[in-house]
Amino acid sequence: MQKTEWPFNLEVGRTFFVQSEEELRGGGRGLTLVVGPQHPGSGHMRLFVVVDGDIIVDVVPDPGFVHRGVEKLAENRPYWTLIPLVEKASIMDSMNITYPLILALEKALGLEPPPRAKYLRVLMAELSRVRTHLYDLALLGVFLGHTTAFMWGFALMDMYAEVFAKIAGARTTIAYPVPGGVRRDVKPDHVEAVKRLLEVTRRKLKDFKTLFLDNPVTKARLEGVGIVDAKKTAELGVVGPFARASGIDYDVRKVHPYDAYGDVDFEVVVEKDGDAWARTLVRWREMYESMSIVEQVLKALPEGDVIDQALLFKNPEYRREGVGGVLGVYTYIYPEPGEYLAVAEATRGATLVHLWATGLQRVHRMRFVTPSWRNLRAMVEAMKGGRLADMPAVYMSFGYFPPEADR
Amino acid sequence: MDFPSPLSGDLVAALVFPGVLGIFGFLVVAIWLERKLVARVQWRYGPLYVSRPLGGLLQPVADLFKLVFSELVLPRHTNRLLFAATPILLFFAEGLPVVFIAAAPGVVMAPHSYGLAIAVVLVLLVAVLMVAMAWTEADKFTYIGAMREILLTAAYEVPLLLAALAMFLLYGTADPHKVVEVQSGLWGVLLNPLAFVVYLVALLMATTRFPFEIPEAEPEVVLGPYTEYGSTLFIYAFGANYVKLYVLSLLGAVLFLGGWLPAAGVLGVLITLAKMGVFVLPAMLVRAIYPRYRIDQALRIGWGQLLALSAAAVLWSLLAAWIW
Numbered sequence: 001m002q003k004t005e006w007p008f009n010l011e012v013g014r015t016f017f018v019q020s021e022e023e024l025r026g027g028g029r030g031l032t033l034v035v036g037p038q039h040p041g042s043g044h045m046r047l048f049v050v051v052d053g054d055i056i057v058d059v060v061p062d063p064g065f066v067h068r069g070v071e072k073l074a075e076n077r078p079y080w081t082l083i084p085l086v087e088k089a090s091i092m093d094s095m096n097i098t099y100p101l102i103l104a105l106e107k108a109l110g111l112e113p114p115p116r117a118k119y120l121r122v123l124m125a126e127l128s129r130v131r132t133h134l135y136d137l138a139l140l141g142v143f144l145g146h147t148t149a150f151m152w153g154f155a156l157m158d159m160y161a162e163v164f165a166k167i168a169g170a171r172t173t174i175a176y177p178v179p180g181g182v183r184r185d186v187k188p189d190h191v192e193a194v195k196r197l198l199e200v201t202r203r204k205l206k207d208f209k210t211l212f213l214d215n216p217v218t219k220a221r222l223e224g225v226g227i228v229d230a231k232k233t234a235e236l237g238v239v240g241p242f243a244r245a246s247g248i249d250y251d252v253r254k255v256h257p258y259d260a261y262g263d264v265d266f267e268v269v270v271e272k273d274g275d276a277w278a279r280t281l282v283r284w285r286e287m288y289e290s291m292s293i294v295e296q297v298l299k300a301l302p303e304g305d306v307i308d309q310a311l312l313f314k315n316p317e318y319r320r321e322g323v324g325g326v327l328g329v330y331t332y333i334y335p336e337p338g339e340y341l342a343v344a345e346a347t348r349g350a351t352l353v354h355l356w357a358t359g360l361q362r363v364h365r366m367r368f369v370t371p372s373w374r375n376l377r378a379m380v381e382a383m384k385g386g387r388l389a390d391m392p393a394v395y396m397s398f399g400y401f402p403p404e405a406d407r
Numbered sequence: 408m409d410f411p412s413p414l415s416g417d418l419v420a421a422l423v424f425p426g427v428l429g430i431f432g433f434l435v436v437a438i439w440l441e442r443k444l445v446a447r448v449q450w451r452y453g454p455l456y457v458s459r460p461l462g463g464l465l466q467p468v469a470d471l472f473k474l475v476f477s478e479l480v481l482p483r484h485t486n487r488l489l490f491a492a493t494p495i496l497l498f499f500a501e502g503l504p505v506v507f508i509a510a511a512p513g514v515v516m517a518p519h520s521y522g523l524a525i526a527v528v529l530v531l532l533v534a535v536l537m538v539a540m541a542w543t544e545a546d547k548f549t550y551i552g553a554m555r556e557i558l559l560t561a562a563y564e565v566p567l568l569l570a571a572l573a574m575f576l577l578y579g580t581a582d583p584h585k586v587v588e589v590q591s592g593l594w595g596v597l598l599n600p601l602a603f604v605v606y607l608v609a610l611l612m613a614t615t616r617f618p619f620e621i622p623e624a625e626p627e628v629v630l631g632p633y634t635e636y637g638s639t640l641f642i643y644a645f646g647a648n649y650v651k652l653y654v655l656s657l658l659g660a661v662l663f664l665g666g667w668l669p670a671a672g673v674l675g676v677l678i679t680l681a682k683m684g685v686f687v688l689p690a691m692l693v694r695a696i697y698p699r700y701r702i703d704q705a706l707r708i709g710w711g712q713l714l715a716l717s718a719a720a721v722l723w724s725l726l727a728a729w730i731w
Contacts, residue, residue, distance in 0.1 A: 033547055041626025051551075054702065143626045144698035145617060151449035217618045217698045388551065389701040392626035 111180035180308035226382035240349020276397035416513035511675035552631025562709025
């Protein structure tokens with residue numbers, strides 16, 4: 001009887017990272033596990049895990065299963081349709097992931113959002129930060145076998161989806177900001193909804209902490225697991241809360257404050273240990289920081305328009321048609337030729353957009369670097385030397401999100 | 408024996424409780440109860456739509472039907488006879504210890520003066536079949552699952568044996584009837600609480616409940632020893648776990664909670680059933696409370712705290728028996 005085993009008859013070089021199972025390091029002793037893409041612990045990716053006994057000797061990632069070619073697609077579209085394209089990279093975090101694109105487009109178009117729009121963007125960005133952290137914590141929970149953390153995290157997330165639907169009109173892919181402002185203004189009952197949401201979140205997070213974070217088993221699974229020290233973190237180019245968990249005090253919101261981030265007061269959460277537990281704690285504390293930012297924004301929310309005056313003047317019917325009428329204006333304004341770079345702090349780290357504009361309404365090239373992609377190397381390095389059971393713990397402690405990495 | 412003839416005690420034991428009907432009824436009720444209890448903690452409803460007036464009690468039955476009619480896949484590279492046979496063997500072997508455990512005076516299939524000791528040994532022996540099943544599947548994940556099963560068995564079997572031994576020493580017998588008789592004054596759980604704690608933890612390990620749900624850890628080894636099974640064979644393979652929980656709960660009820668006391672006959676059977684809940688309910692609820700340990704941590708617990716505790720339980724029993 002003929003036994004078939006991966007990689008079947010795959011030609012060398014057909015996949016992105018791994019050519020054949022034999023090329024993997026680890027010698028004859030290791031057992032090569034093909035984890036994914038149809039494995040409950042892999043997400044939309046594949047990991048070749050070589051284990052020697054229970055110890056992981058080598059991990060080779062094979063990402064790209066959900067590559068949609070966002071950068072290439074962006075070259076064939078008018079710039080105002082890039083927002084819904086780019087946000088699909090990370091749908092939970094759509095506000096933050098589109099932020100750098102919006103900032104770059106505003107530079108290219110010479111637009112400046114009014115103060116109220118700036119505050120509203122920060123409001124939505126921080127709400128979606130809490131939501132994405134909840135998503136990652138929920139998945140960390142279920143990867144450790146804690147189904148209650150998973151259910152509670154997703155239940156809380158759904159409340160955020162409802163509030164997003166109220167404010168932006170969509171539950172998940174909100175496409176809220178537009179160059180020069182935001183798509184919709186908030187009404188008093190929206191503000192009330194956000195306040196109630198924060199209150200409920202704080203109350204439920206207490207239970208969440210008792211059952212999940214303070215659980216001795218959770219601590220035993222995460223402490224001292226997947227350590228990446230500060231030097232290695234810097235070398236591997238880790239970003240976001242995962243770099244801050246190794247003691248690197250860097251947050252784009254503080255270093256290059258964009259929109260209203262200069263006006264709000266918040267602390268950059270930093271931990272020293274660099275293990276899975278530190279990465280979890282950083283994200284946990286960041287949720288509270290984000291909620292405090294939202295409260296400050298609600299308190300200091302300025303009155304006025306939510307779209308740049310320059311756009312309003314181009315559409316005299318604005319008062320009658322609302323913001324929707326303004327969007328048509330984009331069809332007859334053109335980006336200034338040149339290169340535009342913008343960085344914003346998305347939930348999982350710094351996101352970069354680099355636009356090459358040639359004066360056409362289609363950008364010549366858009367470079368889009370997402371945080372999960374930059375964290376992949378460190379995630380894989382952190383898995384090595386751990387036990388097989390540490391693999392999912394390290395995986396979700398990096399909040400790795402394949403659609404965001406593959407874009 | 409206050410059952411009307413022609414229903415003799417051993418026939419009732421074999422067909423109703425703790426035999427066939429008990430085991431299959433337990434499968435349905437336990438799966439339903441587990442889903443319902445955990446859902447309550449997790450802001451959900453759990454099974455609801457199948458048999459709404461019964462609170463979704465028939466959902467597991469519907470699931471069983473669904474599984475029976477799904478395609479049965481026998482991998483070509485395995486020994487197909489063994490592949491099909493081992494889960495069925497496992498299922499019934501897990502139920503085998505029931506033969507020696509009494510649910511009420513006279514309601515026992517095979518009365519034996521060492522009945523409970525034989526039951527404990529049978530429970531431990533069945534782990535071999537589980538490993539055989541995982542081995543037959545010839546898959547990397549089942550192989551790792553089998554390894555974890557072996558290691559976990561190594562972690563709990565000595566404490567489980569010592570906990571049972573402590574009780575046998577205390578009672579001076581392993582006959583189910585006499586064991587319960589001795590407890591007519593004070594239940595075993597009060598006579599030797601250490602042994603009870605060890606037994607409860609060992610029960611969680613033996614039935615791979617959280618936080619020891621390590622052999623079938625989903626994000627690591629897919630479903631461990633059960634990975635390759637589908638359809639009816641999956642029912643047998645996965646149901647075996649619940650049968651083990653049933654057997655160990657019944658054993659625990661007799662050993663620690665005074666079995667059918669203070670009643671006898673039909674009422675005694677019902678009381679035994681109710682006392683099993685003391686072991687079943689925590690085993691269900693831990694799913695909502697704990698993540699899983701790593702296998703090395705579980706081994707450290709088994710060979711560290713648990714072994715020390717079980718040794719202390721044996722000493723406690725020796726002292727108590729000496730003073731008595």
